[in-house]
Structure formats: C-alpha cells, structure tokens
Amino acid sequence: MTDVDGMPRAGDGSPVMIEHDGEHRTPVALPVARFDDPHLEPAARHPRRAELIVAFFLLVGIAGVAAFGGAYVENASTQALAVTFGVGLFGLGFGLTAWGKYLMPRGPFEEARHELRTSDSERQAMAAALVERTGVVVKRRKFLGGLLGAGFGIFGVVAAFPLLRSLGPLPGKLLFVTDWRKGSLLVDSGGRPVHKDDLQPGGIMTVFPNGFQNTDNGQAVDQTVLIRLQASGNIVTMPGRESWGPDGFVAYSKMCTHLGCPVGLYERLLEMLVCPCHQSMFKVRDGAVPTFGPAPRPLPQLPLTIDPDGYLRAQAGYDQPVGPGFWERNTSLKNGTPA
Amino acid sequence: MNNLVKPRTAREARAARGPYGRIQQVVDEIDDRLGIAKGGRVLLGKIFPDHWSFMLGEIALYSFIILVATGVFLTLYFVPSQATVVYHGVYKPLDGVRMSEAYASSIDLSFAVRAGLLMRQMHHWAADIFVGAIVVHMARIFFTGAFRKPRELNWTIGVMLLILAIFNGFLGYSLPDDLISGTGIRIAYSILLSIPFVGSYLAVWLFGGNFPGHIIIERFYILHVLILPLIIGALIGAHLTLLVRQKHTQFPGKGRTEHNVVGSPLYPTFMAKTTGFLLMVSGVVGLLGGLAQINPIWQFGPYQADKISYAVQPDMYMGWLDGALRIMPSWEWAGWGHTVPWEVFLPAVIFPGLIFNLCLVWPAFERLFTRDNKFHQLLDRPRDRPKRTAAGAAMLGLIFMIFAASSTDVLANFFHLSLNAVLWFFRIAVVVVPIIVGWVAWRICLEMQGGGAAIGRRKRAMVISRTAEGEYVGVTAEPRPGDEHEELEPVPVPERIEVERPERVGATGERVGAAAVGAAAVGAEGGDGGGVRRVPR
Numbered sequence: 001m002t003d004v005d006g007m008p009r010a011g012d013g014s015p016v017m018i019e020h021d022g023e024h025r026t027p028v029a030l031p032v033a034r035f036d037d038p039h040l041e042p043a044a045r046h047p048r049r050a051e052l053i054v055a056f057f058l059l060v061g062i063a064g065v066a067a068f069g070g071a072y073v074e075n076a077s078t079q080a081l082a083v084t085f086g087v088g089l090f091g092l093g094f095g096l097t098a099w100g101k102y103l104m105p106r107g108p109f110e111e112a113r114h115e116l117r118t119s120d121s122e123r124q125a126m127a128a129a130l131v132e133r134t135g136v137v138v139k140r141r142k143f144l145g146g147l148l149g150a151g152f153g154i155f156g157v158v159a160a161f162p163l164l165r166s167l168g169p170l171p172g173k174l175l176f177v178t179d180w181r182k183g184s185l186l187v188d189s190g191g192r193p194v195h196k197d198d199l200q201p202g203g204i205m206t207v208f209p210n211g212f213q214n215t216d217n218g219q220a221v222d223q224t225v226l227i228r229l230q231a232s233g234n235i236v237t238m239p240g241r242e243s244w245g246p247d248g249f250v251a252y253s254k255m256c257t258h259l260g261c262p263v264g265l266y267e268r269l270l271e272m273l274v275c276p277c278h279q280s281m282f283k284v285r286d287g288a289v290p291t292f293g294p295a296p297r298p299l300p301q302l303p304l305t306i307d308p309d310g311y312l313r314a315q316a317g318y319d320q321p322v323g324p325g326f327w328e329r330n331t332s333l334k335n336g337t338p339a
Numbered sequence: 340m341n342n343l344v345k346p347r348t349a350r351e352a353r354a355a356r357g358p359y360g361r362i363q364q365v366v367d368e369i370d371d372r373l374g375i376a377k378g379g380r381v382l383l384g385k386i387f388p389d390h391w392s393f394m395l396g397e398i399a400l401y402s403f404i405i406l407v408a409t410g411v412f413l414t415l416y417f418v419p420s421q422a423t424v425v426y427h428g429v430y431k432p433l434d435g436v437r438m439s440e441a442y443a444s445s446i447d448l449s450f451a452v453r454a455g456l457l458m459r460q461m462h463h464w465a466a467d468i469f470v471g472a473i474v475v476h477m478a479r480i481f482f483t484g485a486f487r488k489p490r491e492l493n494w495t496i497g498v499m500l501l502i503l504a505i506f507n508g509f510l511g512y513s514l515p516d517d518l519i520s521g522t523g524i525r526i527a528y529s530i531l532l533s534i535p536f537v538g539s540y541l542a543v544w545l546f547g548g549n550f551p552g553h554i555i556i557e558r559f560y561i562l563h564v565l566i567l568p569l570i571i572g573a574l575i576g577a578h579l580t581l582l583v584r585q586k587h588t589q590f591p592g593k594g595r596t597e598h599n600v601v602g603s604p605l606y607p608t609f610m611a612k613t614t615g616f617l618l619m620v621s622g623v624v625g626l627l628g629g630l631a632q633i634n635p636i637w638q639f640g641p642y643q644a645d646k647i648s649y650a651v652q653p654d655m656y657m658g659w660l661d662g663a664l665r666i667m668p669s670w671e672w673a674g675w676g677h678t679v680p681w682e683v684f685l686p687a688v689i690f691p692g693l694i695f696n697l698c699l700v701w702p703a704f705e706r707l708f709t710r711d712n713k714f715h716q717l718l719d720r721p722r723d724r725p726k727r728t729a730a731g732a733a734m735l736g737l738i739f740m741i742f743a744a745s746s747t748d749v750l751a752n753f754f755h756l757s758l759n760a761v762l763w764f765f766r767i768a769v770v771v772v773p774i775i776v777g778w779v780a781w782r783i784c785l786e787m788q789g790g791g792a793a794i795g796r797r798k799r800a801m802v803i804s805r806t807a808e809g810e811y812v813g814v815t816a817e818p819r820p821g822d823e824h825e826e827l828e829p830v831p832v833p834e835r836i837e838v839e840r841p842e843r844v845g846a847t848g849e850r851v852g853a854a855a856v857g858a859a860a861v862g863a864e865g866g867d868g869g870g871v872r873r874v875p876r
C-alpha cells in the first residue's frame with residue numbers, strides 16, 4: 001500500500017496500465033492458476049456429502065434465528081430465547097465454517113515473507129533528520145525550548161491539581177472518625193434504642209449510634225456488633241478496660257481490620273467473631289484479638305455503659321480508627337491501644 | 340474504467356465495464372479516490388495458518404465483540420446511581436425493600452426487560468470467556484515462542500489487554516450494587532488504602548470521600564462502558580495491525596520456511612471459517628447466557644455496608660487475588676506513627692504487579708540467557724525448549740494453586756478438614772506445586788524429544804508384532820484412509836483462475852464442484868453437469 005509501484009501517471013491523475021497482455025488488466029506477473037490445479041479442489045474427499053452437511057446446518061441456523069424472532073415477539077422464557085438464539089447462530093456458524101473448511105480450495109497456499117526493515121540509507125536518513133534538524137533548528141534556540149518546556153511542565157503540575165483534587169476531599173481526619181461520641185445511644189438498624197433486656201446472654205446484634213442515618217457514611221464506619229456474654233458483672237477484655245463491658249455486654253467495631261468486610265458471623269460456643277471474607281477469627285472475651293486468618297489487629301472495642309433507664313450508651317467514641325490499616329494510622333500493633 | 344465515450348446500448352455498457360462487470364466499476368471508483376486496489380488485493384490474499392491453536396485469539400476477539408454488543412443493550416436500561424429507592428417492581432420477593440437505583444434497575448433489567456436476563460447473563464459469560472481466552476491464547480504464544488523477535492511489542496500489548504480485561508471485568512461486576520459486588524468494592528477500597536504514603540489519598544479521591552460515598556457506581560460506570568472499552572478496542576486494533584504488518588508465525592512443516600507463510604487466504608477461505616466461528620462463539624455464549632445461571636443478583640439482595648453473605652466468592656478472574664489475600668500471614672507493620680498493612684499490600688498490590696511485570700519482561704529476560712537476537716517466524720515445539728516450557732508450566736501451577744486457595748473455606752467444609760490445615764496446605768503448595776509441575780514438564784519435554792516424530796505430518800500408526808522367536812518388532816502401518824490425502828506443496832495464492840474446459844466433465848460431480856468454488860471469483864458458472872462455460876474475456 002505504501003510503496004511506489006512505479007506506474008507512471010497521466011496528466012489528469014488517472015492511472016495508466018503499462019503492463020498488460022492484450023485485454024487483461026492484470027499485470028502478467030501475478031500467479032495464475034489453472035482450473036484443474038489440485039490446490040483448488042475442495043478439501044473434503046466427498047464434497048457432495050460435505051455440501052449436504054453444510055446445507056443441513058445452514059437450514060438449522062435459519063430455523064433457529066427465525067424461531068428466535070418468534071420467541072422474542074411472544075416474550076418467551078429466557079431459556080427459549082437462549083435455545084433459539086444459540087442454536088440459530090451456532091447452526092449458521094457451523095455451516096459457514098464447514099463450507100470454508102471442506103468446500104473451499106484445499107491449498108495450501110503460501111505468501112512470501114519479506115524483511116520489514118528498510119535500506120541502510122533510509123535508516124540513516126531518518127536518524128539524520130532527527131539529529132541534524134534538532135542540531136540546526138532547535139539547539140540554537142535552547143532558551144526558547146527551555147521556556148516551552150517550563151510552560152508545559154507548569155501546566156502539567158497545575159492541571160493535576162484540579163484533576164485530582166476535585167475528585168474528592170483530602171483524607172484529613174476522615175479515616176479516623178466515626179459518629180460514636182460520649183453518651184451516644186445504641187440503636188438498631190431501624191433506629192430503635194437498645195435496652196439491656198433486648199439481648200439475652202449469648203445474643204448478638206448490630207448497632208449504630210443514634211442519628212447515624214443522617215450522616216454520610218454512617219452505616220459503613222459506625223457499624224458495631226453488640227454481644228451479650230454469659231457472665232455476671234463486668235467483662236474485662238483487657239487491662240485498662242475494666243468498666244467497658246457492663247453486665248456481660250461488649251461491643252466491637254464490625255469492620256474487619258483486614259479489608260473492612262462486616263464481621264458478620266458469630267460462633268456462640270467458641271465466643272468467636274468470624275469474618276466471612278477471609279475467615280479471620282476474633283476472640284470476643286479477650287478484646288477481639290485475631291486468633292486465625294489474615295486480620296492483623298483486634299477489632300476496636302466500644303466502651304459501654306448502661307444508663308439509669310436500662311438503655312445502652314457509649315462511654316466514649318472509639319479510641320482508634322476502625323477498619324483496615326493505612327499509612328497515616330498511628331497506633332501500636334500489639335494491643336490496639338493508641339501509641 | 341476511464342471511458343470517456345458514453346455507452347449507448349446495454350451491450351456497449353457491458354463491454355465498457357470489461358470482463359468483471361459491476362464489481363470492476365466499484366473497484367475503479369474506490370481506487371480512483373483511495374488508490375487501494377493493490378493493497379486490498381494483497382490483503383485479500385493474506386495467509387492464515389491452519390493450525391487450531393491460532394483460533395484462541397479469535398475467541399478472545401469475538402467475546403469482546405459480544406461484550407460490546409450486549410453491553411450496549413445493558414446501557415439502555417441500567418441506571419448508574421446510588422440514590423436510594425424503595426422497590427415496587429415486578430420481582431415480588433424484593434417488594435418494599437430499600438435499595439440503590441443501580442440495583443433496582445439491574446433487577447428490572449433481569450425480569451421486566453424483554454431478553455434482558457439473557458443479555459445480562461450473556462454479558463457476564465462473555466466476560467469470563469474473554470479473560471479465559473486471553474490467558475489460554477497467551478499460553479500458546481508463550482509455549483511456542485511466538486513472542487520472540489520481531490513480535491515483542493505485540494506480546495506487550497497482549498499483557499496490557501489481559502490487565503485491562505481483568506480490570507474492566509471487576510468494574511462491570513461492581514455495577515449492579517448487589518451484596519456481593521458491594522463487598523468487592525469495599526475490598527478494593529481497602530486495597531487502595533493499603534498503599535504506603537498515598538493510599539488514603541487514592542482511595543478517598545476515587546470514591547469522593549470515605550467508603551462507600553455516593554458516586555462510586557457512576558465513576559465505575561463511565562470507566563466500564565466508555566474509557567476502558569475504548570482503550571481495549573484501540574489496543575486490539577494495534578494488536579491486529581501489527582499482526583498484518585508482521586504476518587503470522589507458523590509451525591514448521593512441509594514447505595514452511597522462515598521466508599513464507601503457509602495456510603488459507605483471507606478471502607474467501609479464512610473469512611468463511613472465521614465468520615462462522617464468530618457465529619458459533621455467539622451461539623455458545625447465547626446458550627450459556629440463557630441456560631446456565633450466572634450472578635443471580637436478586638438472590639444476594641441489595642448492598643448494605645453492614646450486611647454480608649456467607650461464602651463470598653469473587654468472579655473467576657479476581658479469584659487468584661482473593662486466594663493470595665487469604666493465605667498471606669497477618670504481617671502488619673506499625674511504628675514511628677505509621678502503619679504499613681503488608682498483609683494486604685503484598686498479596687493484593689505487589690504480588691499481581693510482580694506477576695504482570697514478569698510477563699511483560701519475559702521476552703527480554705529470555706534473550707538475556709539465549710543471547711538470541713535473530714528473527715523467528717517458525718514456532719518452537721514446546722518440547723524443544725524444555726526450560727521455557729518448565730517455567731511456563733510452573734507459572735500456571737502457581738496461579739492455579741493461588742486461585743484454588745480462594746476457596747479455603749469451601750474445601751475445608753467439603754473435606755471436613757480444619758481451616759487451619761487447609762490454609763497451611765495452600766501456603767506450602769503454592770511453593771511446592773510450581774516446582775513439581777515445572778520439573779515434571781521439563782522431564783516430559785526431554786522424554787518427548789527422543790520420539791522424533793515428523794513435524795507437521797500426520798502420525799502413522801505403529802504395528803507391533805511378535806516374531807516366532809518371541810522378539811517384538813514395530814513396523815509403520817499401511818497408510819490409513821485419512822493419510823492418503825497427502826498435503827500438497829504450497830503454491831502462491833492464484834490472483835486469477837484460468838477456467839478451461841476440462842477434458843472430461845460431469846461424470847464425477849466433484850470436479851465441477853471444485854470449479855464452482857475456485858472460479859466463483861471470476862463469475863464462471865458450473866455444476867449442472869453439462870460443462871463449464873468459458874469465462875468471457
């Protein structure tokens with residue numbers, strides 16, 4: 001397509017044939033096959049049989065696509081649509097492929113493969129164009145080139161700001177906070193406050209801070225599991241958390257510290273919370289330390305208290321970011337308490 | 340034809356058009372303007388090797404076409420919005436449930452739109468087939484050494500296509516906003532978070548805030564239906580352009596050299612076969628799409644950040660990343676006021692990055708050892724390159740084991756083993772299995788090299804008989820019926836076909852059939868058994 005074929009052009013731009021034999025327009029150099037060249041025979045040994053097979057599949061295909069039209073008009077079931085569509089297209093396709101494979105010239109044919117490379121002088125001319133023009137035209141104006149470069153560079157940096165920055169807010173404290181505050185009332189997903197009699201020992205439920213529905217991502221970051229263990233009096237999961245588990249109630253962030261899946265399974269007999277995503281297990285009585293799986297840290301614990309009316313409240317918010325780890329997270333690894 | 344004199348009669352007009360009639364006129368008109376008659380003729384004669392393994396790339400190409408076709412259908416009904424609605428549609432079990440518009444529209448797409456479920460499931464099946472076909476196609480390129488000079492660039496493009504296909508599959512899978520896809524998005528957010536220094540910025544900017552935010556479905560949508568398909572389409576175009584420019588590789592065999600390509604011409608043979616194949620792939624995807632349920636989102640329910648279903652399993656092409664996340668020990672690092680979640684960053688960012696980079700650099704890596712800077716148009720048989728074959732087999736073994744590790748919980752349940760045992764099995768297996776697989780592949784290669792079967796020739800049966808003395812002798816069997824159709828020496832594609840009156844016509848029928856096929860291009864008629872007309876010149 002690209003090379004010059006050496007044909008002279010008439011003044012009006014229309015091509016003139018120079019290489020033709022008599023009335024033929026085709027240059028004589030092109031290969032011509034004789035009618036009885038064995039390469040032109042069909043590949044099948046029994047072409048008539050192959051022809052019948054091809055015709056059969058094309059007929060199946062026609063029937064199929066026609067039936068598909070009918071099924072669509074009749075608003076038939078998905079299965080009926082699939083069978084008519086699938087059989088129709090497959091029939092047509094199989095017929096056409098078999099036609100090509102068995103009834104078209106058996107060949108084999110070949111095509112010469114030429115080196116793609118151009119001549120040495122062409123290559124040198126290309127390199128020269130780059131080097132010499134740069135030397136003569138651009139290098140002498142180094143100063144201007146520098147200015148242009150600076151312009152593009154500055155524009156690149158400046159453009160990156162609106163492009164990236166407008167995508168969202170700066171992370172800031174976003175990943176550190178939840179809606180849990182000192183005194184937050186625990187409510188269920190319907191917003192109903194949780195009373196201490198709502199949960200029997202051994203029971204578990206998902207709770208949120210009152211008013212979570214009105215916040216942006218409340219459901220994700222505030223989700224907390226409330227578990228009532230078989231116990232009398234306070235549950236002390238770790239030193240320093242003496243008052244956090246009144247009356248057998250403990251609460252942990254429901255966001256897995258591995259990748260943030262909701263830790264949605266509870267093995268009552270083992271008192272283990274299990275994350276269904278990668279099977280991390282957290283020991284509820286011991287401050288939800290991970291005992292198995294890829295989760296690296298205990299689930300943060302929410303300090304609870306029971307108000308005079310018997311409703312559960314948070315003593316304070318979480319003392320650390322909830323969920324998976326990130327670079328700015330600033331807590332020590334082992335016990336999950338702030339460094 | 341540049342005829343200045345206006346023809347006055349039909350006969351004159353016909354004569355003016357020349358022996359090839361109206362087709363000639365069309366060719367002339369186009370060639371006047373674009374000058375492509377010669378290039379077009381060469382293109383029609385482009386040779387496609389007849390080996391079956393060249394079909395794998397076609398499967399990938401055709402599933403992409405199916406993805407675009409079904410995907411456009413889906414865009415007509417899908418609503419990419421996280422706004423909450425209360426569902427009152429045709430699917431009664433979800434009546435009155437609060438959900439995002441995206442989920443509601445996907446449910447209606449499945450139940451209220453005519454052929455909607457078929458299209459959704461076809462789209463999903465085609466996505467799985469797309470990625471699978473790319474991987475198998477890539478394996479064929481790898482094991483036969485087709486990536487060697489001059490085709491390194493096309494290998495690179497291929498690896499990028501694989502990466503983009505996986506990405507786009509993940510994005511599409513996330514769109515319906517069902518419980519499982521929402522969990523997948525949550526995991527993606529956490530993986531972004533795990534990147535040191537910039538993770539929280541990347542995550543918060545992509546999601547426009549903390550997870551889940553209000554905008555992620557919209558952003559995924561535009562990436563999924565426009566930006567990535569455009570890039571993928573452009574790369575496929577570049578892939579095929581390079582293929583035409585550099586021509587196909589071929590296996591060694593009769594008449595096949597470094598300086599030719601042997602097979603069938605684009606027109607008509609390959610065109611017929613490949614168009615038929617496109618239809619066949621579409622038919623199979625259609626059958627799967629209607630008969631084999633995939634991603635039944637109505638069973639999972641809408642996404643809610645605090646809900647999760649048991650046995651969360653991502654789509655096939657994400658499974659290997661999930662497996663890597665599962666078997667990784669919980670090595671978080673914290674200190675100096677910072678945290679690096681290696682337990683996420685290593686398996687979900689570094690590991691796939693390493694795998695894909697290894698793929699990208701393999702051609703250069705291999706050349707480092709072979710010091711082979713020659714052009715290669717003839718393919719290797721895998722057995723003749725035992726080390727490469729072993730390396731490829733080991734890699735496939737690794738990916739397979741990692742992939743299998745994404746179902747630790749299912750396997751533990753099924754075999755009544757402790758989760759811990761299964762976990763440790765996989766931690767050891769991902770190291771040991773690739774080594775064993777590689778070693779076995781290497782041994783098999785060496786064994787097979789001894790066989791010395793003729794390349795590109797149909798195998799003959801061996802007849803082993805026992806002599807009276809009890810000695811066994813093997814003799815090559817007589818040619819079977821299939822063998823006698825010996826392959827001919829390759830000849831150039833005939834640009835023109837001389838149609839002569841054969842000496843004896845009609846008796847066999849076969850001859851005539853052949854003439855009809857071969858001569859179709861020049862408008863000859865044949866096949867009534869009464870003889871073949873000479874083509875008017």
Ligand code: HEM
Nearest residue numbers: 407410411413414417445463466508511512515564568634
């Ligand atoms: C490049 C390859 C592509 C891949 C691998 C891919 C993959 C997927 C997958 C796995 C899904 C989930 C389907 C489900 O609900 O089960 C999906 C959904 C979707 N895709 Fe694609 N897709 C591709 C290209 C396209 C294109 C080109 C379009 C449109 C122009 C498109 C439009 C859509 C739409 C609208 C949905 C959401 C429909 C719904 O789930 O209700 N996709 N895609």
Ligand code: FES
Nearest residue numbers: 256258259275278
């Ligand atoms: S997200 Fe919980 S174990 Fe991975």
